[in-house]
Amino acid sequence: MVFYLKKYDLLLIHPPRVLRPDYRKNAKFIRGTFLFLPMGVFAIADLLEKEGFGVKILNYPLEQYLNRNWKLTNFLKNIDFKVCGLDLHWIHNAHGAIEVAKIVKKANPNSKVVLGGYSASYYHYQILKYYEDIDAIIRGEGEIPLLKYVQCIKKNQSLENVPNLSYRDSSKHIKINSLTYTAKTLDNLNFTNFSLLENAKQYFESSRQMMGISFNLPIGRGCPFNCPYCGGGQRAQKILSGRENVILRKPEKIIDDISSISNNFKIPSIFFGHGTYPATLKYWKRLFGLIQKEDFDIGGDLEIWRLPFPKDMWNAFYKTFPRRYSSLSISPRTMSSRVHQKIAKLCDPTFNFPKKQINDLIKNANLYRRTLRIWLTVGFPFQTHLDIQKDFIFALKCQLKYGKSSSKPITIMNEPYHVFPGSPAHESPEKFGLKLTLNSFPQISEFFKRTKISFFYNAINYETSNFSKMSIRNANMLLFLSTILTSLTTGSNLSD
Ligand code: SF4
Numbered sequence: 451m452v453f454y455l456k457k458y459d460l461l462l463i464h465p466p467r468v469l470r471p472d473y474r475k476n477a478k479f480i481r482g483t484f485l486f487l488p489m490g491v492f493a494i495a496d497l498l499e500k501e502g503f504g505v506k507i508l509n510y511p512l513e514q515y516l517n518r519n520w521k522l523t524n525f526l527k528n529i530d531f532k533v534c535g536l537d538l539h540w541i542h543n544a545h546g547a548i549e550v551a552k553i554v555k556k557a558n559p560n561s562k563v564v565l566g567g568y569s570a571s572y573y574h575y576q577i578l579k580y581y582e583d584i585d586a587i588i589r590g591e592g593e594i595p596l597l598k599y600v601q602c603i604k605k606n607q608s609l610e611n612v613p614n615l616s617y618r619d620s621s622k623h624i625k626i627n628s629l630t631y632t633a634k635t636l637d638n639l640n641f642t643n644f645s646l647l648e649n650a651k652q653y654f655e656s657s658r659q660m661m662g663i664s665f666n667l668p669i670g671r672g673c674p675f676n677c678p679y680c681g682g683g684q685r686a687q688k689i690l691s692g693r694e695n696v697i698l699r700k701p702e703k704i705i706d707d708i709s710s711i712s713n714n715f716k717i718p719s720i721f722f723g724h725g726t727y728p729a730t731l732k733y734w735k736r737l738f739g740l741i742q743k744e745d746f747d748i749g750g751d752l753e754i755w756r757l758p759f760p761k762d763m764w765n766a767f768y769k770t771f772p773r774r775y776s777s778l779s780i781s782p783r784t785m786s787s788r789v790h791q792k793i794a795k796l797c798d799p800t801f802n803f804p805k806k807q808i809n810d811l812i813k814n815a816n817l818y819r820r821t822l823r824i825w826l827t828v829g830f831p832f833q834t835h836l837d838i839q840k841d842f843i844f845a846l847k848c849q850l851k852y853g854k855s856s857s858k859p860i861t862i863m864n865e866p867y868h869v870f871p872g873s874p875a876h877e878s879p880e881k882f883g884l885k886l887t888l889n890s891f892p893q894i895s896e897f898f899k900r901t902k903i904s905f906f907y908n909a910i911n912y913e914t915s916n917f918s919k920m921s922i923r924n925a926n927m928l929l930f931l932s933t934i935l936t937s938l939t940t941g942s943n944l945s946d
Pocket residue numbers: 673674675676677680681682683684725755
């Protein structure tokens with residue numbers, strides 16, 4: 451019998467954190483597994499398919515979740531491919547991406563392995579320098595650069611004109627092409643071609659089970675703000691992808707996506723991949739108006755990036771989404787206005803979450819009976835022990851007042867943070883009173899190899915003048931435990 455290998459031009463693999471996680475016997479797979487594909491992956495895959503290339507998307511942690519004995523090497527044995535793209539967007543995949551590259555190269559030494567995503571963009575030079583299984587890195591926004599890369603590889607052409615590309619040439623020299631591509635619009639891209647993903651149905655179901663979110667829906671690109679630990683803010687995106695401004699998709703396109711998702715999969719809610727702030731309130735109201743006209747039975751999870759979030763927005767959110775499976779979230783990180791003011795001065799004048807406006811949010815969440823999540827943390831820059839005590843008191847008061855009844859929908863959430871590459875605090879830690887504990891990509895990759903995947907976030911890469919890594923973790927754990935009642939009694943078990 452003749453056995454034909456299935457052929458692809460491009461195999462996209464979402465890597466795991468570690469190849470064989472120790473989930474202990476019968477332990478459930480957990481949130482730290484990072485099951486999500488970065489939002490742009492479907493659009494990249496769809497574009498290449500439209501251009502006539504054979505494309506497949508494989509989600510490594512998902513496959514392993516579905517079958518504990520699943521092995522990438524076995525999957526690769528049955529296919530042939532020219533280029534393998536690995537997303538290294540979130541730094542948590544720093545070890546997994548390198549390990550997957552090794553497996554791919556061993557299985558198919560003639561293939562090219564290319565990385566993309568924010569973290570790969572930030573560390574492009576170090577990755578090419580230290581890891582020879584990686585042939586190239588696409589920096590910044592990837593759809594056109596990856597298309598051109600695959601075209602050049604198929605035709606055996608020079609790579610010197612591929613935008614945003616860093617690569618090793620035939621003499622093993624690292625070449626860095628200019629960062630010239632950033633998308634002007636996203637309306638020509640399709641973010642919902644799920645047919646290219648292996649086990650797409652299970653992806654949606656498992657994402658909800660493990661990560662609490664079914665699907666991150668792309669709304670736009672860019673962010674006008676600069677939160678201290680975020681690697682996706684305005685200045686970080688300028689460095690990583692050359693993006694100068696925010697672009698938003700046409701609301702009609704979002705409606706098409708929600709239709710496509712709800713027609714194909716049974717999912718309880720959509721997480722919107724862009725937040726609200728004064729400049730986008732009109733946009734959100736228009737989108738909500740269009741959603742109301744449709745017959746979707748779907749909840750919405752929306753972040754408030756900057757205040758105010760006026761009462762008419764609450765009203766629009768209330769009319770658009772059922773109570774069950776819907777939420778609003780805000781991340782002041784601490785209730786200390788002294789800390790907010792210091793950060794506002796250092797990196798972002800809009801970083802302002804006045805107590806009065808937070809209280810208004812709480813009031814409106816109760817009025818409209820919609821879940822409001824307030825995210826705090828221990829370990830934010832300039833926080834003192836007194837600030838932490840006050841945050842504990844705020845959290846406990848919320849718990850006592852709203853935590854015992856399912857009719858009062860306030861949830862205090864918290865976890866330790868990671869200072870992401872490219873973020874304001876990562877670029878100037880001393881200004882923020884921080885000391886970073888990992889200073890090169892190999893160190894980071896080793897760190898994620900060793901850090902156990904746990905329910906409670908533990909990949910802390912810094913200490914502050916007031917808190918060591920250990921005290922950041924322990925104090926966050928304590929805050930989490932003291933507010934867990936509110937998390938258990940609000941949100942998804944409610945109906946209108
Ligand atoms: S955390 Fe801050 S900087 Fe990052 S995307 Fe959200 S609002 Fe923008």
